[in-house]
Every structure is written in C-alpha cells, then in structure tokens.
Amino acid sequence: MARIYVIDDDEQLLRMVGLMLQRGGHTTNLIGNPVDGFEQIMADKPDLLVLDVMMPNMSGHDLARKIRNTPEVENLPILILTARSQEIDRATALESGADGYLSKPVTSQELIEKVDELLSKQNGAPKMEQGIIIALYSLRGGVGQTTLAVNLASSLRRQSQQEVCLVDLSLSGGQASFHLRLQPRTSWADLLTEGLFDWAEIQKRLIIHPSGLRVLSAPALPQLPTILSAEAVTTILNTLQQNAAFVVVDLPPVMSAAFVAALQASDMAMHVITPDVIAVQTALNVNRAIAKANVTMKYKTNVVNQTTLEAPITPAAIEKALNTRIAFQIGYDANQPRALTQGVPLTLTNAQTVLPTAVNRMAEVIWQRVTKRE
Amino acid sequence: MTAKRYGHVINLDLFTDSYRVTGRALVGAGGIHATLADPNSDFLELEDAYISRIIKPGEIVASYALVAFRKDNINFIVLQDRRDGIPVGTQHGRSVFTRGRSIITFLTVPSFEIKGEIHHDGQLSPRAVLVHSMGRFQPLFAATASASLYPEISYSGDLILVHKDRIGIFCLQANS
Numbered sequence: 001m002a003r004i005y006v007i008d009d010d011e012q013l014l015r016m017v018g019l020m021l022q023r024g025g026h027t028t029n030l031i032g033n034p035v036d037g038f039e040q041i042m043a044d045k046p047d048l049l050v051l052d053v054m055m056p057n058m059s060g061h062d063l064a065r066k067i068r069n070t071p072e073v074e075n076l077p078i079l080i081l082t083a084r085s086q087e088i089d090r091a092t093a094l095e096s097g098a099d100g101y102l103s104k105p106v107t108s109q110e111l112i113e114k115v116d117e118l119l120s121k122q123n124g125a126p127k128m129e130q131g132i133i134i135a136l137y138s139l140r141g142g143v144g145q146t147t148l149a150v151n152l153a154s155s156l157r158r159q160s161q162q163e164v165c166l167v168d169l170s171l172s173g174g175q176a177s178f179h180l181r182l183q184p185r186t187s188w189a190d191l192l193t194e195g196l197f198d199w200a201e202i203q204k205r206l207i208i209h210p211s212g213l214r215v216l217s218a219p220a221l222p223q224l225p226t227i228l229s230a231e232a233v234t235t236i237l238n239t240l241q242q243n244a245a246f247v248v249v250d251l252p253p254v255m256s257a258a259f260v261a262a263l264q265a266s267d268m269a270m271h272v273i274t275p276d277v278i279a280v281q282t283a284l285n286v287n288r289a290i291a292k293a294n295v296t297m298k299y300k301t302n303v304v305n306q307t308t309l310e311a312p313i314t315p316a317a318i319e320k321a322l323n324t325r326i327a328f329q330i331g332y333d334a335n336q337p338r339a340l341t342q343g344v345p346l347t348l349t350n351a352q353t354v355l356p357t358a359v360n361r362m363a364e365v366i367w368q369r370v371t372k373r374e
Numbered sequence: 375m376t377a378k379r380y381g382h383v384i385n386l387d388l389f390t391d392s393y394r395v396t397g398r399a400l401v402g403a404g405g406i407h408a409t410l411a412d413p414n415s416d417f418l419e420l421e422d423a424y425i426s427r428i429i430k431p432g433e434i435v436a437s438y439a440l441v442a443f444r445k446d447n448i449n450f451i452v453l454q455d456r457r458d459g460i461p462v463g464t465q466h467g468r469s470v471f472t473r474g475r476s477i478i479t480f481l482t483v484p485s486f487e488i489k490g491e492i493h494h495d496g497q498l499s500p501r502a503v504l505v506h507s508m509g510r511f512q513p514l515f516a517a518t519a520s521a522s523l524y525p526e527i528s529y530s531g532d533l534i535l536v537h538k539d540r541i542g543i544f545c546l547q548a549n550s
Contacts, residue, residue: 053434054424054434055437059424059434059437061432061433083396084432086387086452086528086529087528088431091432092431092432095432104385
C-alpha cells in the first residue's frame with residue numbers, strides 16, 4: 001500500500017483517479033492545483049505522484065522539472081496522466097523527468113499496473129524467477145476456505161505489488177468470483193475444452209480485478225470431479241507459476257486426482273480447519289488419507305478459521321488432536337458477511353477488524369520469507 | 375444562473391499554421407464535424423485550451439479557459455475516436471461518412487502532410503471526393519499528420535478532419 005498524490009485541475013477526473021487508486025489498495029491525496037501540490041509534496045514526501053499536464057498556472061512538465069531539481073524530492077516517482085496522447089507527448093513527458101506516461105482516458109487496470117510497476121522499481125522489489133504456489137484445502141465445506149483464499153491473494157497482491165493469480169478449482173460453481181464481484185465469461189473449463197495450457201491461452205482466461213489481482217475462475221455450473229485431470233491441473237499451475245509471483249489455489253472439497261496434483265504442485269499447502277469437532281475429525285481423516293495416498297507436499301501448514309461467534313474447541317485442543325502446530329489463527333469477523341454481499345474482500349478495504357488483520361499478517365510473513373529467500 | 379448545456383465534451387488537437395491547440399469542445403450528436411459545418415457561426419470555441427508551437431509541440435506556451443478559432447483558419451483537427459468527429463452509423467447502416475470503399479489518401483495543408491483513408495462511393499476522382507463529401511472538412515480515418523519541415527514530428531488519430539480550403543496537394547491511391 002503506497003501513499004499516492006494526484007494532481008489534476010479537473011475535479012471529476014481527480015476523484016475518478018483517486019477512486020481507482022484506492023480500489024488498488026493505495027491511500028491518496030487529491031490536489032487540484034500544482035502550486036499547492038508542490039508544497040504538500042515537500043511537506044509529506046509521498047511514495048508516488050500522478051500528475052496531469054494541462055493545468056493553469058503551471059504545467060505538469062514544469063512541476064515534474066521542479067521536483068527533479070529539488071534534492072529533497074528528486075527521486076519521487078512521477079506518472080504523467082494526460083489527455084495529450086501523441087508520441088511526442090510521451091517523449092516530452094519523459095524528458096521533463098517523469099518515470100511513466102499514460103494517456104487519458106485510462107482504465108483502472110492500466111493505471112494500477114503502471115503505478116505498481118513504478119512502485120516496485122522504486123522499492124527495488126525483487127523480480128521472482130518462479131512464483132510460489134499456495135494451495136488452500138479442506139474436505140469439510142463451510143470452513144471459510146474461499147474467503148481466506150480470496151483475502152490472502154488480495155493481501156499478497158497489495159503487499160508485494162507483484163503479479164498474483166487466484167485459481168478457483170471449485171467444482172460446485174465459481175465461488176471466488178462472488179467474493180470479488182466479478183462476472184466471469186470464461187473459466188478453466190474453456191482451457192480444458194481447447195486442450196491448450198500455454199501462457200498465451202491461460203492469459204486469455206484470466207479475469208483482472210480492479211485491484212490488479214488475476215483470477216482464473218471456476219465454471220459457473222457445477223462439474224463432475226473427473227473433468228479436471230491431474231495433468232491439466234499440474235500444467236496450468238506450473239505455467240502460472242512461471243508468470244506470477246504468487247498463485248493462490250482454492251481447492252475443491254473432493255479428494256480427486258486434481259486435488260492431489262494441486263497439493264503436490266504447491267510450495268505451501270494450507271489445511272483450513274474450523275474449531276469444531278466435525279472439522280477436526282475430518283481434518284484427522286484427511287491427514288490419514290493423504291498419508292495413505294503417498295501425497296508429498298513441500299510444506300504443509302494448518303490454519304484455524306473461526307467462522308462462528310463461539311469456538312467450541314480451543315486451538316491448543318486442535319493442536320493436540322492433530323498432533324501438529326497451528327501456524328495461523330483467524331478469529332470470527334462479523335464484517336465478513338457484509339464484505340461478501342458487497343463483493344469487496346476485507347483485505348482490500350482499510351478495515352482493521354479481525355480477519356483482514358490476521359490475513360494481512362499471514363501475507364506479510366509469506367512475503368517476508370520470499371524476499372529473504374530471494 | 376448558468377444556461378443548461380446540451381451535448382457532450384470531447385478532447386481534440388487542433389492545428390493552425392503555426393500552433394497546436396489541445397482543448398475540449400462541446401458537440402452534439404453530429405460530432406465536431408457538424409459543429410464545424412454549422413453556418414450560424416464562423417467560430418469554433420474550445421474550453422481549457424493549451425497552446426504549443428508546432429516546432430515544440432510537447433511544450434505548453436499558454437493556456438486559457440476559453441478560446442475561439444475562426445473556422446477558416448483551422449488546418450486540421452486530430453481526434454482519437456472517430457465517434458467524436460462524425461456520426462459513424464451502426465453495423466447494419468453506415469453513415470454517409472463511413473459508407474463506400476476505403477481509399478488511401480495523401481494530402482498537404484500548410485506546414486503538414488497527412489496520410490490516411492477516406493470512404494467514398496462512386497466515381498474515383500479527387501474532384502468527386504472533395505465536392506461530394508459533406509461539409510467544409512474532409513474526414514481521413516486512421517490518419518497521420520507529419521510536419522513538412524520537421525518530419526520527426528507527427529500526430530496520429532483515429533480521425534483527422536482536414537479543412538478542404540486549406541488543402542494544397544490531394545492524392546488518391548487508385549487501386550487501394
């Protein structure tokens with residue numbers, strides 16, 4: 001999440017750009033006048049500046065030059081956003097000291113991608129050679145697994161500012177799309193129909209959320225477990241891994257060939273358990289079944305997700321029953337039903353309630369481990 | 375009390391002999407072409423206009439909230455979306471501007487040479503094209519205007535409207 005200042009004399013455009021950036025997980029300061037803008041930049045030193053060119057009193061080019069000539073803020077990344085859309089305008093913008101250029105009208109996706117690119121350049125964020133696959137699984141339904149997958153993917157996207165892809169392997173109709181208020185016209189089922197799993201084909205099936213998160217959606221209609229072969233899942237995940245920093249996979253609650261293949265392909269498998277007797281008993285049986293099927297996982301961890309107000313079993317009791325450590329605990333969050341209705345994951349809001357706090361922490365730990373590894 | 379304004383606002387790049395002006399114009403359903411063809415006014419008004427010299431087109435030398443141009447002194451106008459300039463019709467019924475076959479066209483106006491496509495029905499002759507096309511401005515689609523003395527300076531647009539009276543050379547590619 002970055003602090004972005006936007007300077008534009010057009011009030012409507014200013015508000016629209018501000019909303020786009022906020023949906024991308026950034027905090028914004030909207031300024032209508034370049035002279036005031038320079039003073040505020042000097043005082044606050046933001047992470048990035050989105051700048052219009054055509055403004056009265058001072059053009060965006062002049063302000064960009066002024067910033068580059070001021071030692072205190074000379075390294076501020078500047079993105080020029082202008083209605084002047086000719087090649088000469090791009091060249092002039094870059095000559096004036098801007099780091100990036102976009103012409104209006106701009107889509108939310110273009111803006112977020114460009115902003116992320118400039119921010120990652122500025123932060124020196126590592127460009128990962130191969131992404132991390134995180135698979136969330138549980139054979140008991142209703143444990144909030146999709147909620148966690150969506151929020152974790154959104155949080156990883158927000159924190160890392162890198163490509164993050166959410167893969168919904170649900171067989172009972174696309175669930176993740178509801179959480180993100182997406183209306184997918186395509187899904188992984190189309191890849192199976194065509195039998196092509198290369199990056200170009202997969203890219204066509206990815207839906208881009210305004211936050212920049214990529215989603216490979218599940219088909220809208222329920223499917224038989226046999227539709228997804230182990231080979232198809234392995235190939236899709238490996239291809240995504242080559243092209244995204246993180247691939248978060250929401251597995252179906254069915255122990256199929258695809259389920260096993262996804263667990264084996266993952267770098268981190270997260271077993272989601274709710275603190276109740278049936279969930280713990282199911283988790284025990286899942287562990288046994290996985291061991292019996294000789295499924296090898298690179299790294300396995302347990303997440304306790306409390307989806308009801310009361311938790312009948314304590315985390316310590318769950319650890320004792322499963323004979324393993326609980327890596328992450330997520331408490332009950334009364335805001336989640338509303339977030340689901342609104343189609344905005346809590347980790348993409350500024351809410352500081354239980355779920356986003358815990359999931360953001362989870363994403364932070366994962367991201368820190370990755371950056372240390374790099 | 376401000377008067378209610380009808381129509382929608384478009385962004386455009388307008389060129390005179392020596393200047394490039396980027397601004398916004400209020401147009402009706404007929405696009406800027408209809409505004410330019412309006413016989414009730416010899417002037418075109420722009421809002422929030424930013425003026426650059428043609429030899430340094432990226433640099434803004436002046437800006438004004440309201441600017442008026444005498445239509446006869448406009449050489450051409452560059453638009454990024456043809457729907458801002460003319461009525462394009464529908465898939466089933468094209469408008470008078472987009473009907474007919476596409477012909478590659480090269481023309482010159484003071485300080486600029488422009489290459490693009492025109493749509494024309496009927497006999498292929500420069501005279502027929504210029505006389506039969508509607509209005510004072512000739513639409514050129516997918517067009518690029520290059521400065522004659524500074525060929526590295528060029529402007530591209532989905533539509534360029536060229537003032538017919540300012541055209542010097544007008545060439546049509548016969549077998550296009």
